[in-house]
Amino acid sequence: MATVVPAPDPADVREASLDELSRLGLPLPPGNFPLVWEPGDEIELRSVGEVEARIAVLHLILARCFGMPTEAAMGWLLGSRLVDSVTPPEWDFVTAGKGDHRSFVLHHDALFALTWVLGLTKQLDPSLPVDEDLVAKLPNIVGGETFDGWRRRLLVAPQHPADxxxxxxxxYCLDWAYLESEREGLPLPGVIDSHAIGQRRWALEWAVMLRGPYHDSPPGWEEVDLST
Structure with missing residues (x-):
């Protein structure tokens, strides 16, 4: 069962986030930039099983992007009993190749962030690209490894919800700073761009569930709002 804990002080967390932006040489958001949660809110992470299923589905989507046949992809989903974990846009892409191919490829960084949530990736450094050994930590779909088989070899150590x-x-702050830097032609601190940061934020927005009077129910994967 997921652990619900008190959220850390949002002002202290924001101060640390801004310090990190300064260290990276990025512009700082305006003073009225919203906090992600309020004092007194609670937080929890999605269940391990739910995060594992999302990782597996995103990995399959990427396999389709790079040439996996429809029949093979469908067979793997059915054999792994993951059909219910696929969103409607993902289903259209897997079954008929419909949708924005490039946007699905970008999910590589969202997948990377989700492996961090489970402790499979040690750090999520905004100045560094996806770990080279990430694929070895994912289901060996081409080799016939099922979802359950992959789960049995995992050694997950989920992050603390506050972390x-x-x-x-x-x-949330990096997303603004990277977009602002690209608009103004300012240098970025590493090799990844705002698309990668946005994907990592997407994964974290989905995985971290905030509880409080000003929060709606946790969003589905396609319902995550990155507009602010």
Missing amino acids: AAALLDLH
């Missing part, structure tokens, strides 16, 4: 929330706040 994940702090990283969410950082990526």
